[in-house]
Amino acid sequence: MTHRLFEEKHHASIYQKYRFVPPDEVRDIILQYLDRKKGRPHALAVDLGCGTGQNSRLFAPYFKEMVGIDISECQLEEAKTVPGFNNITYRKGTAEELPFPDGSVDLLTAASAAHWFDQQRFLMEATRVLKPHGCMALTCIANSLSLHYGSCGDRLTDIYNEVNKVLLPYTSTQVDVAYSKLEGLYAAIPFPDKER
Numbered sequence: 001m002t003h004r005l006f007e008e009k010h011h012a013s014i015y016q017k018y019r020f021v022p023p024d025e026v027r028d029i030i031l032q033y034l035d036r037k038k039g040r041p042h043a044l045a046v047d048l049g050c051g052t053g054q055n056s057r058l059f060a061p062y063f064k065e066m067v068g069i070d071i072s073e074c075q076l077e078e079a080k081t082v083p084g085f086n087n088i089t090y091r092k093g094t095a096e097e098l099p100f101p102d103g104s105v106d107l108l109t110a111a112s113a114a115h116w117f118d119q120q121r122f123l124m125e126a127t128r129v130l131k132p133h134g135c136m137a138l139t140c141i142a143n144s145l146s147l148h149y150g151s152c153g154d155r156l157t158d159i160y161n162e163v164n165k166v167l168l169p170y171t172s173t174q175v176d177v178a179y180s181k182l183e184g185l186y187a188a189i190p191f192p193d194k195e196r
């Protein structure tokens, strides 16, 4: 089953406006890992569940080509409105059925998205499309956030924790997978040299 909770135009426009860009430190860890495991050149990166493209844009400058894939047309429409990234294309599709030949992808990323995928089908497909020594990087926002804004960081963090506690009983079980830092998915990754 594909989860379709990110479909509406309004939802997508809020994503575009407020969604966190993953930190540069995380990007650097991933690129260094790729350099170490596969070496350059880095031709093709694919960002799965790309949403409005924050993570796709973060990695695009380091690859000849970046393809963002998402099941939601509205998310992709928002992603396409951001100018200045000529090597990115956005395509509608699913992480479980990728439109790439065997052994063709240098880096597969999924930022706060892999918890929505069908684990087994996604891992089989990732294994098929990655180049030898190509890499997969799955990141997510954990439950324990601390927020920073001027001098009100602590207060914001308290408000976040309070709201989160109220909403937690109503969240989807898939969100629990993200909050567990993708524990089950990590365990299922079949690559012997995987790293947390």
Ligand SMILES: C[S@@+](CC[C@H](N)C(=O)[O-])C[C@H]1O[C@@H](n2cnc3c(N)ncnc32)[C@H](O)[C@@H]1O
Pocket (backbone or CB within 6 Å): 002, 003, 005, 006, 007, 019, 048, 049, 050, 051, 052, 053, 054, 055, 069, 070, 071, 072, 075, 093, 094, 095, 096, 110, 111, 112, 113, 116, 117, 118
């Ligand atoms: C929480 S959002 C994350 C978006 C973006 N990566 C970010 O960090 O802002 C999850 C995205 O995954 C997409 N998605 C969910 N299941 C999918 C699947 N099976 N294949 C492709 N995209 C999927 C949703 O449409 C949504 O845009």
